[in-house]
Amino acid sequence: MAAALPVRSVTASRARRRHRLRVLAFMSPWLIGFALFFAYPLAATVYFSFYRYNLFQLTPIGLTNYRFLFKDPYAWQAIKNTLWLVVVMVPLRVLFGLGLAQLLSKIKRGGSILRSIFYLPFLIPPVAATVAFVFVVNPGTGPINGLAAKIGIHLPDWFNDPTWTKPGLTLLALWGIGDVMIILLASLLDVPKSLYEAAAIDGANAWQQFRRITLPTISPVLMFSAVTGVIQTLQYFTQAMVAANASQGNADQAGTTTAPGYPDGASLTFPQTLYNEGFQQFNMGYACVLALVLFVVAMFFTLVLLRQFHAFGDDD
Amino acid sequence: MAGTTVATPRIPARRAPAPRGSRGRNRRFLYWVATHAIAIALALMFLAPLIFMFLTAVMSGNETLSGGLWPRSWHWGNFGTALTTDNGVMLHWLLNTLIYAVLATVFMLVSSIPVAYALARFRFRGRKLAFVLVITTMMLPPQVTIVPMYIMWARFHLTGTLWPLIIPMLFGDAFSIFLLRQFLMTIPKEYADAARVDGCGELRTMLRVILPMARPAIAAVALFQFFYAWNDYFGPLIYTKPESWTLAVGLSTFRAAHHVEWNLTMAATLLTVLPVIIVFFLAQRVFIQGVTLTGVKG
Numbered sequence: 001m002a003a004a005l006p007v008r009s010v011t012a013s014r015a016r017r018r019h020r021l022r023v024l025a026f027m028s029p030w031l032i033g034f035a036l037f038f039a040y041p042l043a044a045t046v047y048f049s050f051y052r053y054n055l056f057q058l059t060p061i062g063l064t065n066y067r068f069l070f071k072d073p074y075a076w077q078a079i080k081n082t083l084w085l086v087v088v089m090v091p092l093r094v095l096f097g098l099g100l101a102q103l104l105s106k107i108k109r110g111g112s113i114l115r116s117i118f119y120l121p122f123l124i125p126p127v128a129a130t131v132a133f134v135f136v137v138n139p140g141t142g143p144i145n146g147l148a149a150k151i152g153i154h155l156p157d158w159f160n161d162p163t164w165t166k167p168g169l170t171l172l173a174l175w176g177i178g179d180v181m182i183i184l185l186a187s188l189l190d191v192p193k194s195l196y197e198a199a200a201i202d203g204a205n206a207w208q209q210f211r212r213i214t215l216p217t218i219s220p221v222l223m224f225s226a227v228t229g230v231i232q233t234l235q236y237f238t239q240a241m242v243a244a245n246a247s248q249g250n251a252d253q254a255g256t257t258t259a260p261g262y263p264d265g266a267s268l269t270f271p272q273t274l275y276n277e278g279f280q281q282f283n284m285g286y287a288c289v290l291a292l293v294l295f296v297v298a299m300f301f302t303l304v305l306l307r308q309f310h311a312f313g314d315d316d
Numbered sequence: 317m318a319g320t321t322v323a324t325p326r327i328p329a330r331r332a333p334a335p336r337g338s339r340g341r342n343r344r345f346l347y348w349v350a351t352h353a354i355a356i357a358l359a360l361m362f363l364a365p366l367i368f369m370f371l372t373a374v375m376s377g378n379e380t381l382s383g384g385l386w387p388r389s390w391h392w393g394n395f396g397t398a399l400t401t402d403n404g405v406m407l408h409w410l411l412n413t414l415i416y417a418v419l420a421t422v423f424m425l426v427s428s429i430p431v432a433y434a435l436a437r438f439r440f441r442g443r444k445l446a447f448v449l450v451i452t453t454m455m456l457p458p459q460v461t462i463v464p465m466y467i468m469w470a471r472f473h474l475t476g477t478l479w480p481l482i483i484p485m486l487f488g489d490a491f492s493i494f495l496l497r498q499f500l501m502t503i504p505k506e507y508a509d510a511a512r513v514d515g516c517g518e519l520r521t522m523l524r525v526i527l528p529m530a531r532p533a534i535a536a537v538a539l540f541q542f543f544y545a546w547n548d549y550f551g552p553l554i555y556t557k558p559e560s561w562t563l564a565v566g567l568s569t570f571r572a573a574h575h576v577e578w579n580l581t582m583a584a585t586l587l588t589v590l591p592v593i594i595v596f597f598l599a600q601r602v603f604i605q606g607v608t609l610t611g612v613k614g
Contacts, residue, residue, distance in 0.1 A: 026430040027434050029486065038453050041465050042460070045463060116596075118359065125547040135369070141380060186608040231456075231457070237549075245571075271459045275553075302451070
């Protein structure tokens with residue numbers, strides 16, 4: 001027995017080492033990627049935030065970049081706009097997605113065709129969708145505003161009018177509702193039929209069934225859609241930028257000329273100021289401060305989401 | 317699994333107790349008419365921008381400015397003009413987009429599948445932490461790390477090319493890892509165990525036994541990655557210069573370059589959208605199952 005023990009532990013430790021190597025081999029792409037394309041740049045973002053850096057000259061300036069954040073009118077404009085989108089666009093998208101999903105769940109014949117039609121705009125490349133949308137609702141020559149004018153409705157000058165720019169972008173976001181709708185539809189169809197049958201026997205009406213059975217059952221998925229919606233909205237960039245350029249007819253690919261966020265700063269989102277500061281003005285140190293603000297806020301919502309995954313019972 | 321319930325045709329809820337008598341039947345009929353009418357009206361609204369896009373694309377230049385809805389004459393040549401204008405710059409963008417999308421997709425599959433497999437199958441210390449970090453990197457906005465990333469690629473002299481967007485795909489894509497892992501978790505352990513008893517190594521087990529079963533999920537992540545690259549605007553905007561522009565960045569400049577020629581802009585837009593629509597209708601089920609997989613449990 002005394003002789004057998006070491007032999008066994010040698011094979012066991014060899015097996016363990018092989019297992020560890022195997023795990024390492026399978027995980028290695030991600031381990032390298034995580035270090036190189038996430039951990040390092042995140043640390044470097046903190047580092048550069050204490051410097052003035054324009055790709056050529058690196059000057060330490062302490063907290064100046066942070067102090068400037070409080071005085072930067074563009075940053076505050078952008079924070080306000082992004083907040084507007086989070087408060088208005090996200091809830092509207094969840095509600096509209098739920099409405100459409102509920103509607104589709106009631107339709108038996110032709111449901112799959114309707115589902116595809118509602119899902120399709122989500123897949124359209126955002127740049128293409130935005131250019132097309134700006135055109136069709138353009139007040140001079142756009143068919144939709146033209147059509148509405150014929151029946152006596154005067155639609156606003158969406159993307160040239162500061163008050164209507166963000167509602168216009170919200171409309172565009174509702175057109176691309178597909179992702180939210182599909183997830184909610186799947187969860188609606190997952191609610192056990194027997195629950196509704198039992199409730200109907202007890203005399204519950206449609207609203208009561210929705211309120212007491214549907215909502216509680218799908219609430220984790222609703223929550224998931226809302227939180228991911230917030231995180232997506234924090235990075236809202238393409239549509240705002242393209243809408244501004246397309247309606248302005250700006251010859252540059254980016255909002256390089258004049259003030260950003262046409263019209264009148266109404267479409268300036270937070271990632272856009274980051275882009276302008278870092279890649280148009282080459283204030284890379286200050287752009288890092290903006291990136292850190294984005295990181296802190298996005299991280300908060302990511303933690304909320306992670307707790308949700310926990311709620312899904314993901315810890316086997 | 318939620319994904320499969322979506323795809324199957326719904327069974328009419330015949331057993332739902334209905335209010336008896338003709339009044340009840342009338343009410344149910346009215347309800348049926350109302351839901352279908354609303355759904356069809358909404359569907360038309362969803363299609364309207366695409367229809368107008370198409371109708372404008374085949375109009376003459378002057379007609380787009382007159383605000384007419386239906387083209388008086390059909391100018392199919394606009395598509396050709398959009399493709400060949402400015403020395404065929406659109407074809408050049410298309411080529412760049414394809415290079416980006418195809419390489420990114422292939423690289424992503426090669427690197428992400430083993431990681432997802434390890435996260436779903438192996439037990440090891442730090443597995444949970446790794447999964448949490450995958451979700452975190454998936455959720456965090458790309459703008460958070462963009463400044464040092466740009467500086468890094470500039471040091472490698474790769475800015476101005478598509479490589480800063482393609483190379484990272486060799487090192488796993490968080491979203492794809494997440495989605496594949498969720499799917500692999502649903503495959504019963506017994507299959508892998510049986511393969512192992514038959515003397516298969518872990519790599520062979522993955523390639524021969526598990527991956528063929530995971531084909532729907534692999535197809536889904538490949539399609540998502542391809543479309544992500546096809547649609548990506550922020551990445552190419554940061555890294556590329558006009559010679560390496562993709563369709564998304566090029567298209568955003570098209571309207572300004574062609575000023576009032578909305579017909580050409582719409583033709584170019586439609587040409588960018590068309591491949592997406594075609595692939596979607598060919599591979600609809602893959603898409604919808606994939607999306608559901610991301611939203612609902614593990």
